[in-house]
Amino acid sequence: MSIRLIELTKRFDGHVVVDRVSLEIEEGELFTLLGGSGSGKSTILRLIAGLLLADGGRIELNGRDVTETPPQERGTGFVFQNYSIFRHMTVADNVEFGLRIRRVAAAERRQRREELLDLVGLTGLGDRYADQLSGGQQQRVALARALAYRPEVLLLDEPFGALDVKIRGQLRRSLKEIQRHLKVTTILVTHDQEEAFELADRVGVIERGHLMEVGTPEDLYHRPQTEFVATFIGGGNVLVGREEEGRIRLGSVLLPMPEKAGEHEAGAPVRVLFRPEKVLLAEGRSSERPGAYTLGRGRLVSQIFAGALSRVALDVQGLEGARPISPSPGYGQRTTRIEALLPSEASTPPLKSGREFWIGLDSYHVLSPSGLKVLVCVDEAPAPQPAVEFGALLARTTGGSTTLLTVVPADAADGVAAGTRDALESLRGAWSGQAPRLDSRVRSGDNTTEILLEAQEGLYEVVVIGQGGRREEEQMTGLGTTARRVLMEAGVPVLVLEESRPQIDRVLICTAAGEPGKTDIRFGGRLARRTGAETTVLHVRPGESTPAGRRRAERHLEQAGAFLGSLGVRSEIKLADGPLVETILAEAKRGDYDLIVIGAPAPRAVQRLRWRDFATSIVSGTERPVLVVPMRE
Numbered sequence: 001m002s003i004r005l006i007e008l009t010k011r012f013d014g015h016v017v018v019d020r021v022s023l024e025i026e027e028g029e030l031f032t033l034l035g036g037s038g039s040g041k042s043t044i045l046r047l048i049a050g051l052l053l054a055d056g057g058r059i060e061l062n063g064r065d066v067t068e069t070p071p072q073e074r075g076t077g078f079v080f081q082n083y084s085i086f087r088h089m090t091v092a093d094n095v096e097f098g099l100r101i102r103r104v105a106a107a108e109r110r111q112r113r114e115e116l117l118d119l120v121g122l123t124g125l126g127d128r129y130a131d132q133l134s135g136g137q138q139q140r141v142a143l144a145r146a147l148a149y150r151p152e153v154l155l156l157d158e159p160f161g162a163l164d165v166k167i168r169g170q171l172r173r174s175l176k177e178i179q180r181h182l183k184v185t186t187i188l189v190t191h192d193q194e195e196a197f198e199l200a201d202r203v204g205v206i207e208r209g210h211l212m213e214v215g216t217p218e219d220l221y222h223r224p225q226t227e228f229v230a231t232f233i234g235g236g237n238v239l240v241g242r243e244e245e246g247r248i249r250l251g252s253v254l255l256p257m258p259e260k261a262g263e264h265e266a267g268a269p270v271r272v273l274f275r276p277e278k279v280l281l282a283e284g285r286s287s288e289r290p291g292a293y294t295l296g297r298g299r300l301v302s303q304i305f306a307g308a309l310s311r312v313a314l315d316v317q318g319l320e321g322a323r324p325i326s327p328s329p330g331y332g333q334r335t336t337r338i339e340a341l342l343p344s345e346a347s348t349p350p351l352k353s354g355r356e357f358w359i360g361l362d363s364y365h366v367l368s369p370s371g372l373k374v375l376v377c378v379d380e381a382p383a384p385q386p387a388v389e390f391g392a393l394l395a396r397t398t399g400g401s402t403t404l405l406t407v408v409p410a411d412a413a414d415g416v417a418a419g420t421r422d423a424l425e426s427l428r429g430a431w432s433g434q435a436p437r438l439d440s441r442v443r444s445g446d447n448t449t450e451i452l453l454e455a456q457e458g459l460y461e462v463v464v465i466g467q468g469g470r471r472e473e474e475q476m477t478g479l480g481t482t483a484r485r486v487l488m489e490a491g492v493p494v495l496v497l498e499e500s501r502p503q504i505d506r507v508l509i510c511t512a513a514g515e516p517g518k519t520d521i522r523f524g525g526r527l528a529r530r531t532g533a534e535t536t537v538l539h540v541r542p543g544e545s546t547p548a549g550r551r552r553a554e555r556h557l558e559q560a561g562a563f564l565g566s567l568g569v570r571s572e573i574k575l576a577d578g579p580l581v582e583t584i585l586a587e588a589k590r591g592d593y594d595l596i597v598i599g600a601p602a603p604r605a606v607q608r609l610r611w612r613d614f615a616t617s618i619v620s621g622t623e624r625p626v627l628v629v630p631m632r633e
């Protein structure tokens, strides 16, 4: 094992920029670290080289712990993005520089320098100065210089970033040959996916200081585990369906669950990825279905010529109910858009917009089941922050991730935004030990609007918000304006609380009569299974009871119990008569629940309004966490 990073962590001014990165790179491997700008790539490289010291974790090179070792004793060679060769020295002197410092004899220096100049393709240019060289040649010199004293590890920080496309290609090929020839363990940092794929034995994808996934280019492209990698790399169509009796329900389509899909619980979300080149189109009638799996009929909305291939976008009917993640849905868009790649000759002259096709898939891939993705709204009030505590608990116990969000007013001064960012970062720092994947974000604008936008854009599964209600008129209902509006308008479950709980052991699921496996039971059940909680399912009948109505309710509860049992969740069922809100609140108090889940009746407009009142009353009637699951289906 040549390079080993163990929980490597780096902070700048309280901001975590490298967050517990663990990685093993084998001897002789060419590893690329791929990530967007500011993701922490350069920082990781500098930590390995010893140009920065880690705040946590360890670094081992060839089994030797070098975490505290000075840079010159680590045996690493470094090439930077900007040409960093010495301008006042000739090429030869640049290459020999490290050898001279190490007091290598002149004859040996000369021989090594000539070998290296041959190797990097600069034979005979030893007498030139930097300004007599092209950018590509300067980077070749930088490479030769980094290799001169035979480093055990070669570190390259976007070495071709400043060069034009053609030169970049040539240099990549030379680098790969040289690396193969010398078998020197190498990490190359880049934001360019093509570059990462072309060069690497394995690629690590980094995002906001987290190492998301590591794998061969083929693995990351065809079989990514995370949503981030699936959408960051290549064009990807990602839709979220549901597990249904061992298959995947995507709107009106049922797809087989691939064997390697990982265990998905009954009714749990299933994230399906298909690359644009796996999408097949057929123009014929129903007999001529394309590919192994038919998605439905689609209409062409755009076509972009891209050389040998054309990139087309299609609106597909029949996938309603599946949640699109990528391409990201336009606001208010109803049909599901997918992207396909077609050979250009098949689409010349350009296909007409609005033209209809049957759309099929050659193959698809299922991402790893995910824990809950939790968005926690943090107001500017000082600690304690029960929302942060409970949100982190929820993410941790379900194996998910947490993002802290603060919204600052659009007209706030720059200093205010910066101050908020710092405060939020230190909050994140304080909680990072309790939540495995914890991020923070600051947005500016109207509180509710920005929270809802973040919830939608980030595809969170739960929004956690404090009750608020500090202003006088809000104390009437005990619920702040923001909390109320988020509750009313969010399309995802919203968790409102005044006080946190130390654990999630007991969950009360309040359900209206209807089909079992409705969103409330399903979501509550999935949550209980993930947290290992036991549940009580409560159905309250506010009206006077008829025997038939009672039997229906009993049957509903039985089915709910059976459904939870199939998830392996222990449940007790309760049927109560009495006023809805008061009965629920009384049970909540009696049972000492850690979480109360409330569902919803059928989504008819009038009832919807009444339901909102109901939700608000429950939420403001208790300090316990209440999860409000919006109606679906």
Ligand code: ADP
Pocket (backbone or CB within 6 Å): 012, 013, 017, 035, 036, 037, 038, 039, 040, 041, 042, 043, 044
């Ligand atoms: P990348 O190389 O992926 O673009 P970097 O590792 O350079 O990212 O930076 C990661 C984050 O750390 C950025 O948000 C950057 O602003 C911050 N950062 C990097 N170096 C410093 C520094 N010396 N002081 C403060 N912040 C820094």
Ligand code: MG
Pocket (backbone or CB within 6 Å): 041, 042, 043, 157
């Ligand atoms: Mg960088």
